[in-house]
Each structure stands twice: as C-alpha cells, then as structure tokens.
Amino acid sequence: MERREDPCSSNYFVESPSTVFHDPESEFQSPTRSDSALLVLSCVNNEFPRHSDFLRNPENKCLYEDDEKMLVPPLQSSNSGWWIVLQIGWRFLFSFGVALLVFYIATQPPHPNISFRIGRFNQFMLEEGVDSHGAPTKFLTCNCSTKLIVDNKSNVFGLHIHPPSIKFFFGPLNFAKALGPKLYALSHESTTFQLYIGTKNRAMYGAGREMDDMLQSRAGLPLILRMSIISDFRVVWNIINPKYHHKVECLLFLAYNDMHIEVMVIREKCRLVS
Template sequence: MLHDASESDFTSIGPSSSSPNAYYVQSPSRDSNDETDKCSSSNSRSPLDSPSFPRHSRASSSSTAASRISGNRRRWNKHYCDVVAEEDGALDEDYYGDRGYSRQCKWLMLVLAFGLVFAGICLVIWGASRPYKPQSLRVENLYYGEGSDRTGVPTKFLSLNCSATILVYNPATFFGIHVTFPTAHLLYSQITVATAQLKKYYQPKKSRRIMQVSLVGQGIALYGSGMALAASDESGGIPFKLELGIESRGYLVGRLVKTKHTTRVSCSLLIDSQHTKDIIFHSNSCKYT
C-alpha cells in the first residue's frame, strides 16, 4: 500500500551534507622591493596577522588553509629579512673597515714623512757640525829666558810666534755657515803663552777653506812652571797644547731653522827651540769635543 509522501518527508530526505568548502590561495604580487619595505616595517603588524587571533566563521577550514599559507609566507619573509640584514651589515662592515684602513694608512704616511724630514734636518746639521781639522803648526821663533816681573819677582819668561794651519770644510748642500773662533791659544803647563784674534767669516755650501791662525805671545811670565822649561827643551822638546774653539752657524729656510754648533779641538805637540819646523798633526794628535 502506497503512502503519500508529505512535503516534510521530502524535506528530510534532502541532502544532509554541507556545500563544498572554499579554498583561497594567496600568491605573491609584490616584488623584492616590497619585501625590503616589509623588513623595515615588520614590527608594525596588525593583530589580525597574528595566529593568536583565529577567526570563527562558517568557513573555518578555508581560514585555516589561508592561515597556513600566510604563516609560511611570514616565515619566508623573516628568512628574507635576515638575509638582507646580514648583507647590509656585511656591506657596512666593509665600508667602514675600508675607511678605517685608509685612515690608518694616512697616519702612517704622515709619521713616515715627518720622520724623513726630521732625519734630513739632523743629517744636514751633522754635516755642518763636523770637526774641523788642524793640519799643521809652523813655529817662527821661540825664546825663553829669566827676568823679573813688574813687582820685581824673578821668574822665567817665554816669547813665542807661530801660525797654525786649519782646514775648514762645509759639507752642507743647502746652506752656508758663519764661522768664528771664540778661543785660539797655545798653552804651556796650563798657562796661556800665545793667543790669536780671528774675525768671523762666511763659508759657502760644499766648500773648503784653509785658515792661517797666527799665535803670538811676548814676555809671558811662567813663575813656578818655568823651572822645567830648559830641561824639557834639552830632552826633546817643550810640551805645548794647542786649543781651538770653532763655532758655526747655519740658517735653513731663511731664518726659520737655525743651527749652531761649537767644536773644541785640543792638540798636543812638542816644540824644539833649536830646530823650528812645521809640526804635522796626525789623527791621534788631536781630540774633538
């Protein structure tokens, strides 16, 4: 027996399954420049982008799939930002490293240049202050005898006339020197028996000059030192000492840099009053200070 189906039965027999789920795929639509912009604004995200705020709607499965894709994309963006940050840091390190290296090279070159200039000045000053070499001493006459001084005290007297030959050399290549002789005298037993008067003169650069220094002493009282004078003369010669003080001045760059050097020369010699001759000074005969 057939029963009529009511409208409610047809309604209950209808499909019980829901409509098919909708899936949304989000594809990248921006270039790498947009990704770089995202790196700079990654800290300003909206709460909707965070997975901690899920949406509850009828299409829960579609939102879950979209969230999964969005999470993957955010992880890729994070990796991309890390790579960009590392590259930027490497570029900054190379840039500032090159700048620091260049600055160190400049300082090193400046120090080397200053050292070379200072060494050049020292070399020039050393060249201009080299010892001047006495070459010989010619004795014209030497007399000694006994007498009385102005107060009537008996003593021995010495008279001497001689000339010394001195070689003056200026090796400087940039400037000349002004030469003076502050002291030039002949000593016997620490007593000055002859002196010289010399004028200042100018010595050109890289030049040599032979100076004749006249030493003259007349009636020099020796007092107690004259007791051994005759004995020394008979035994080979009277010991004397020639002392010279030579002062040189040089000017570099006008008068901006001035050099001054004083050389003292002391030469020992023996003079025979009976056989006067040129006395040659050897390298070990003189001392320079």
C-alpha cells in the same frame, strides 16, 4: 556683579571666509562656533618703543606676540673684521711653517767636517829678566801659525763660523790665548783658514826654567793647544739656524833644531774632542 574689561586687551571673533560664503545666515549667529578664529590684541607697555619710535629708528626689530610666548630679536653674528683677519693670519702662518719645514727637510745641510793643523812657530824665545817687583824670571815670547780646515758638504748653504777661541797650555798653565776673526766657508768646498796665536814678554817664573830644560832634552817640550769653534747654517734667517759646536785639542812637542837656534815642532797630534 559688574564685569570689568581690561582696557589693554580686547577679544574679537572673526568668521572663516569659507563659512561666510556658504552660509550667509550665519552672520548674526553666536560667535561661539568652532569655525571662528580668536584674534588677541595686546597693548604694548610704555617701556617698549612706540610706532613713531620704530619709524625714527629703522634698526629696531618688530616684536611679535603669540598667545603664550614672545619672540626675541635675533642676536648679532659674532664674526667681525678682526676675527676674519685673525683666521687668515693663522692660516698664513701655518702654511708658511709647513713650507719652511718642507724646504728644510729637502735641503737639510749635513754636519760639517772640521780638522786642525799646527803650522809653525815663527818665534819661541825664553829670555832672562826681572819683573816689576824685581824678581828674576824667564819671559816668553812666541808666535805660532795654525791651519783650520773646514769641509762644507752642503750644496746650498755656506757655513758661518763664529770667532774661534785658541789657547796654549803648559800643563795647567794657560800662557797664550787668541780670538780669531769671523769666518765663512763656501758651500760644497773645503776651505783652509790661517790663524795665529802668540804672546809677548809673558813672565813664566818657575815654569819658564822648566820649559827651557825640556827644550834642551830629546823628548822635547810638551804643549797643549785647545780650540773652541761654533758654526751655523742660516737656512732661513734665525728661524731655522742649525748650530754646531766643535772642540779641537792638539798635543805637540817642541825642541831646538840641530844648530840650537830655532825652535821647531818635532811631533804633533790633533783630534776633534766634540
């Protein structure tokens, strides 16, 4: 039978150099000796780049073929410029957060103390009149000054006070309200702020006559003042910004003076609700 040889593969037997040197007569011996090495040359498929392609594309990797397995070109590293930037960014943010936490713990401002006092009623009048529908009623005009005292115990940060809300009540009736300005208390100081609340020609109807009768009595006219305050320390902009909510409630009694001309505060009691 005729033996066909693979055109893509040829077997060559190479003598070991040590053997050739010591035994010159072995030059024409059979290549089946154990000291000969088998070299396998394998042709490359057309799908792989040829030698000329390797010369044109220096980025191509050489392919090595062993007897049973082929080595694949190594994968490229997954690290890139964006990955390095991301790692640096995360480390910077972590270090910055730790530094802010340490700074806040070292300089943590204490809770501010808030107190409130009624100043005086510059005006409190109940006058007879008729409303837009022609109904007779009492009209109230009043103007009251108050004092907000803020004790900021922080040695580093000033206290920012949002516009305080002030309301006057006679029983459940809210007859006057005001919104104060933004305030700022310096660090390590006790600051007093003057605030005002009032109303003008407010129709009181049945409540107006009752209020007038109480002003004439010895017990006086009971009124309730409620104030709501929000304050904060801006330690690091809005990142670390502790806020405090305060509610003040005052009970006061009004009565005419001895000359029955001017209304004055005869008793007052203020307390911090929250």
